[in-house]
Amino acid sequence: IFTHMFLHGNWAHLLGNIYFLWIFGDNVEEVFGRRRFIALFLLAGLVGGLLEVLLTQATADPIVGASGGIAGVMAAYLWC
Numbered sequence: 001i002f003t004h005m006f007l008h009g010n011w012a013h014l015l016g017n018i019y020f021l022w023i024f025g026d027n028v029e030e031v032f033g034r035r036r037f038i039a040l041f042l043l044a045g046l047v048g049g050l051l052e053v054l055l056t057q058a059t060a061d062p063i064v065g066a067s068g069g070i071a072g073v074m075a076a077y078l079w080c
Helices: 011-032 034-055 067-079
Strands: none
Touching: 011 034, 011 067, 034 067
């Protein structure tokens, strides 16, 4: 469940995640600090992956992408 955050479906998925991490991530990192930012990203990614496992039923598609981590960073940006 941890390694899914480092895989992406295609180049557009990867570039989209990088773009949103670039736009929102530096601001959140400045407020939270580097260690807490990394912890936030990893925890949000794990929670996103677990939710996808729990909410997706009977699929053969793999769980890929850091979208859960990016969503956590964007939520932290809104909170800030």
